[in-house]
Amino acid sequence: MAHIYVTGHKNPDTDTIASAIAYAEFKNRVDPDNLYAPARLGEPNSQTRWALEKSGAKPPKLIRHIMLRVKDVMNKNLVTANRNDPLHSVGLAMAKNNIGQIPIVDDDGTLAGIITERDLARMYIRESRDPSTFAHTPVSVGSIVEVLEGELLAGEDRETSGKLWVISMSVDSMGRQMEPGDIVVIGDRTDAQRRAIELGAGILVISNGVRPDGEVLRLAEEKGTSVVLSPLDSYVTSRMIQLSVPCWEVMSENPLTVHPDDLITDITQQVMEVHYRAAIAVDDDKVPIGIVSRTDLVSPEPRKVLLVDHAEVGQSVEGVERAQIVEILDHHHIGDIETSTPIPATFDPVGSTATLIVERFRERGLEPERSTAMMLLAAVLSDTVILNSPTTTQRDHEVVRYLEEFLGLDAREFGMEMFEASSDVSSLSAEEIVTRDAKEYGTSGGDKLCIAQVETVGKALLERKGELLEALERMREQRGYVVAALMVTDIVERGTELLCVGDRSIVERAFGSRVEDSSLNLPGVMSRKKQVAPKILAAA
Template identity: 75%
Template sequence: MAHVYVTGHRNPDTDTIASAIGYAELKGKLNPEDVYAPARLGDVNAQTRWALDRSGAVEPKLIKHIKLRVKDVMSKEIATVHRNDPLRNVGLAMAKRDISQVPIVDDDGALVGIVTERGLARMYTRESREPSTFAATPVSVGSMVEVLEGELLAGEDKEAGGKLWVISMSVETMGQSMEPGDIVVIGDRPDGQRRAIELGAGVLVVSNGIRPEEDVIELGRQKGTTVVLSPLDSYVTSRMIQLSVPCWEIMAEDPLTVDPDELITDITDRVMEVHYRAAIAVDGDGKPLGIVTRTDLLNPEPRRVLLVDHAERGQSVPGVEEAQVVEILDHHHIGDVQTRTPIPATFDPVGSTATLVVERYRENGLEPTQATAGMLLAAVLSDTVVLNSPTTTERDHEVVRYLEGFLGVEAEKFGMEMFEASSDVSDLTPEEIVDRDLKEYGSDSGERMSVSQIETVGTGLLERKEELMGALEKVRQQNGYLFAALMVTDIIGQGTELLCVGECAAVERAFDTKAEDSVINLPGVMSRKKQVAPQLLAAF
């Protein structure tokens, strides 16, 4: 199952948000095996907020980038073992899942250590010629019985801390080496079993599944020796007893941990530095969420993204050059986003991307939800300025007529209500006004420029001209733009006052008109896409 983010441009407007919502919904209906999630690249503006509230649509999730994160590549089906569990449980988890490291947790489920294949191997290779001893790492009888899948015949669960013996010697020589409290593994040898108990064995483990005689069991009870029956042979029984020690005895403390939202490029070096070549992703409480290994970091699948209402890298989600772009649906000019493989890409000169989305619903015989339809109507009316923009086509009119009937509303009344509700920007700072619908453009010569736009009812906003000019200059300097401009578009007067800072002579040439006090009057100009951007780009 693929997960695809559907996102518009930065500084999102109503068309970019509605198109993301609408196209994600449609793609999900057409491809139910995949997940299409609408996303946004910034805060929604007042107009879009009105549309969301009016329609009841859910605001898309904010994403800051599309770069690969730990949680995109980590294994989420993580096996953990409690610190007091026998080491055998770690081995079983490794074998069952074909993994080479297991996180160890405490009673609260928080990470306290890690056991690796290397750690298990070192435990065996460090053994000497002396008998194994549990003096420093006592093992519980309960863990022994669990690991052996055996049976407790006499005595109780207790800690055993002596040496481990596998008896092959004669009864007469047993007492030369054994000490009270030792763990003795012996087969079907009643005399040897009795001798071990008499010598004070702490635990007697009878192997091969052959139950000892009742007098041996009774003798164990009398002498305080715990008697365990193992279904395994003596050699395997002894090895399994060694795996009965609690995990905390050999675990490595302070394993490498990472945050699930960290970029994989930021953790790769750290993962390569630890011998087990892995990191454990933990939540805020230190509980394991997943594990990422060196293998996961080699040629990982990039995140998938579907672009709507734009095709410029400068306007797109950060990291788009690292992502797998699966489709582009736009009504602007062809941008500079590059893809690794051929993809469906639509650049269709209609009034809004929402128009293209609605057309695709109808082509597939599907209908949007009421909430999505409300957002799509708001988007078409916003981008076409209630069908008054010169970018408006007959296809936009047809889509609006369809949505009017579908929603049972009057489009012109709906649109004017939307613009009136969102045209009051008195509570916004000049920086917010400039940034909320800003688009960056680049020329063939490498020059960059920005054009912001705000639609108003009337020209009252120009009373704040000096503040707005200051905000434009700040944007220009921070980004190294040749110039920064703001279109103050009056939807009633159907014209634009263009505020400009920087190298504005080129802007004056583009429109063959002089600025008056840094403001260029552009009567009849409503569209940034069709009437402003092409003129500016042609001037360079």
Template identity: 35%
Template sequence: MSKPIYIIGHRNPDTDSICSAIAYAHLKQALGEHVIPARAGKINAETKYVLDLLGIKPPALILDMYPRAKDVMREHSITIHPWNTLRELGQLIKQYSVKSIPVVEADGSLVGMVTVGDLAERYVNELGMQDLRETGVDYAGILRCLNGTLICGGDLTCRLEGRVKIAASRTQTMGKVIKPGDIVLVGNRTNVQLTCIEAGIACLIITGGFEVAPEVEAAARAAGTYIIRAPYDTYTCGRLINQSIPVGKVMKANVTAFKPDDMVADMKEIIIRTGYRNYPVVQNGRMVGLIDRDRLIVPDRNQIILVDHNERSQAVDGIEETKIVEIIDHHRLGGMETSEPIFIKHEPVGSTATIVANMHWHRNVPLPADIAGLLLAAILSDTVLFKSPTATDKDRDAAYKLAAIAGLDIQDFGMAMLKAGSVIDKLTPGDIVASDLKEFQIGEYYVAISQISVMDQKDVLQQQAQLKAAMQAICEKEQYNMAILLITGILDEATYLLHYGQPARVVTIAFGEPCPDGTWYLPGVMSRKKQVVPPLIDAARRL
């Protein structure tokens, strides 16, 4: 299956951002596209109330989109076991045209890497027949390499400890050549076979596929000698035995490996320094994938659809490493650049959810009750029950259609949802300042504007000193010029504005002189994007 496309809203997500991502993913999935809804931050109390009420799981949390090892690795890679033979290794290399293969135990735990170079080095260093005492070869490995048949013998996991010899001389001189514990290759020469067994060899390999005489088999069983019948000629068997060495004897045990969540940017430095062709990806000691160095040079970028925002400053970290394929939004254009033309659905309505709902209807995709409830909640949240000046007739029309599908009363549902989101008892001043925070470039200044909607602003204003300290902290941490907190009253339809940073004159030019307590009281102001950001932009120009 191809990599999914992530549908994600802005950082510090609000209800519209979360619900629109889920609902747009529903539309895309219904049209047969492989998409996953996601979120770029913690879910607030209002959104949690909505999701819990409708029985919908929160979307996946993605804190950044920087490519990681798991994004560029091959999940299904070829592996080999340390007890497999060099012959089996060579067959895998030829079959799959690979240059290196991870070595794993039966449970998948990584123990090493073996390369074409390791295999070639073994053959270059090979001088005549092998002394198998040094190689760890067992009878099972020889059987596999020779495609042989075990005529008699015991435990196949026993290792061979003698030298490999070919019975090419006359019977009279065999006793001078053959030593106890050797492995002897011989054709259909019964007398030689018996002489070798009498000399105390460990294993007799009958080449050419010849049948074993009954007296030879009887002598071997009496002496405890293994007999293997091989279908190849003596010369070929001699070469194949040298390939019966286990991979574990030639592999590199000290492997440079990565974890699935390691960032590609960090990995590149290690890869340049080490220079291997392939790198295993390991989780809890077990191999889960393989990274090809060549593929890492130009990795496939994650594809992403932005909902409820279009400014880089508000997007998930690492968005510059992704490929933006769509934008669904209702805010001002924020200068986002893409590498190629993309689909954009951008309308001056009160909520992204209004756009998503109409896209369902336009494409004749039915809306189930729970998805309709999500979209309704997003519209009511963003328009503050249609009290915000951003609310349009399109929002109202969509909301009433969605309410009918979801079986919800707009007023009751909307007030319950807004009340759930206005409870601040468990919020610290830092939580309040981070609530629904969006970044804006206003003139030459970088400004963080947060907004929290409550039933009564007095509970928040009592913490003014602590809130100013939290605003100062966020400015210093994120290097903002200014931080603004909007405390919006749902019932009295007014906003108190708190400010920290410079130049303070921008706020004064936009909204006049502050109140004696240092706040700005803005009656009728409910919308950040329509009633706060535009005056600030105009003030910055005048300043």
């Protein structure tokens, strides 16, 4: 099941938030094979917060980017081992799961180290060249029994730090190198078994599954020697005993770790540089939760996103050019978003994207959740300024009538309440006003410009014209816009005062009027999408 984010544009308005919520709900109902999750690219403005509170809808998840993270590609079926587990169990787990490394954890589950195939190979080579000894890593009787799948016949579970011997010599020569506490592997030679016990062997391992006679076991009890029965031959038994050491003896400490939210572009080089070609993903408590290997980083499948209410790279989520866009649903002009494969893309000139979504619900004979329906109504009324904007179509009127009946309320009263509740921006700073509903556009010449809009009741906001122009200029300089403009739209008077900084000649060409004191009065202009943005873009 693919996870697909449904997201609108940056500086989200009511239409973009409502569209993300509603279209994700719609897609989940008509496409159950995928999971659609609504997302937002910024904090909701005051109007949208009012609509969310009024409707009871849950705000979409805030996402900062759509680039691949460690948790998008890591293997979550993680195999770990405790630092005190026998090394043999780690080797078996590697073979069973066809993996080349296993994270080692402490008793509290936190990461302690890593064991790789190279670590196992080095131990094997070391043990092949030197006498096998457990002087630095005592081994327990219990671990030996476990790795051999054997049986404890006499003695108790205790640790020993002696050397390991496989007896093939005569009984007379056994005492020349053996020392008390050593581990001795012997076949069915009773005399050699007795001699090993008399020499103080700590653990006597009898191979080939041949049980010793009672006299040997009584002598072992008397001398304090533990006796283990192995079903394996002497050579294999000795090799397996070497693998009974605890993991911490062989593991590499301080393995490469990454956080699940790290970008794969930031960790790829590090993964390629470590010899085991992998990194362990750990949570904030340093507990391993996944592993990302070199193969996971080769041509990974990109994250998926469905765009609503926009089609401009500058307005979209960071990293959208590297994501897999699965669909676009918008009521604006066709933007500069590019896709590598054909996708469903709708650019339909209605008053709001919410209108298109309501139509899709009705075409399928479906009804949205009540909270979603109220968000959709708020979105249509917001984008069409209570059906007064020149962008309003007959389809918007029909959708509003449907939602009125569905919700059992008066749309105009609802819309006026919404605008009155959100039009007071006196508590906001000038920077917040010029950025909260700002849309970035790309010109045909490669420049960028920005048009923000704030809807008010009355002219009080224009008393702050000076500070608003200063905030616009700071934004223009910081982001490199050729023009930055703010539409102060009075929904009662049905007109806009356009404040602008930058290359004012572009605005003058667009509207055929001179910009005076960085301001231009536009009676009857209420729509950024239809009446302002197209003209400025054409003149740029």
